[in-house]
Amino acid sequence: MNRITFLLIWIAIAAAIFTFMAIAWRARKRRDASLSPASIGLADQPIATFAHVSYVSTTPVGEPFVRVAVPGLSYKGWADVAVHREGVAIQVTGEPRIEISADRVRGTDTARGRIGKVVERDGISLLQWEALQAGSDTRALESGFRFDTPAEQRRFAAAISEMNPIHHTDLPTSTSITQEDDA
Template sequence: MSYETFILLSAALVVVLLAAGVLGWRARRRRHRDLVAPRSPEGFEAVLDAPILYVATTTAGDPYDRVAVHGLGFRARGRVAVGPAGVVLDLPGTAVLVPTTDLLGVERATWTIDRVVEPGGLLKVTWRLGARDLDTYLRVTGDDAPVLAAIRDIQPHPTASGAAA
């Protein structure tokens, strides 16, 4: 095989892989198009605010099924705010309010799609968006105990995993 043939075959393989990735992401977005748009945090008053690395939002119970709509598809640096009205994820290009009534639980996690950290290094916030339950994974910059406690304090129906610190 000549050098030129190798280069052409390699370039064709790269193009095919990129096309497969784009088609896969578009299919994922179509699969989640039934998700209603999250609420905007208009007038939200925070009791606690902390910098975070937003890791992912997935379908609840399926840490491999990344949600790809409403600005929740990509990892980003942002902020999490907790107040009596709920939890706000302030991410580049979007701000999402998780109302207290839709908050289902919070617990520590170690991994989700494409991210593994030390045991308990992520916070997993389980919430309802429309008719679907979601898990949002956050890595708080610094001490995450105050954020975990603040979310547990506003949780309307504490679960067994949310009851103990």
């Protein structure tokens, strides 16, 4: 086999891989297109704001390796997060702003990893919430954020608790990505 044939085979393999990736992403976006946080038009002053936070991903609760393509939270990037008494506003760079009402927020947690990122133990803050699905169904989700310091991470958790102190989470928590992390 000469070099040109070898090169053409590898180009065909790479093209096939990228094609399958594009098809899979399009299917995921179609599957999750009906998910949405209820837009509420946050008008009150924020309890806390967090600028230039690393947004990691949104996953179903308890499934850290399954990405959910919620409109507004589809892609990893920098985000501005504002916690209000009425809810949470998230603006990921290049995505439309989303607002999650306080009655949909279920609490916070921490994790070592999510799809797309693995860090030190409890290095990712999780916002646990419910998205509305087609009809009257809801889906329990976790959106992961990587803050610059542990103090910012604690301030985020405190702001979420202050926003909705009555509502306690009834969702299962997942603070690690593997059993080996507990050792």
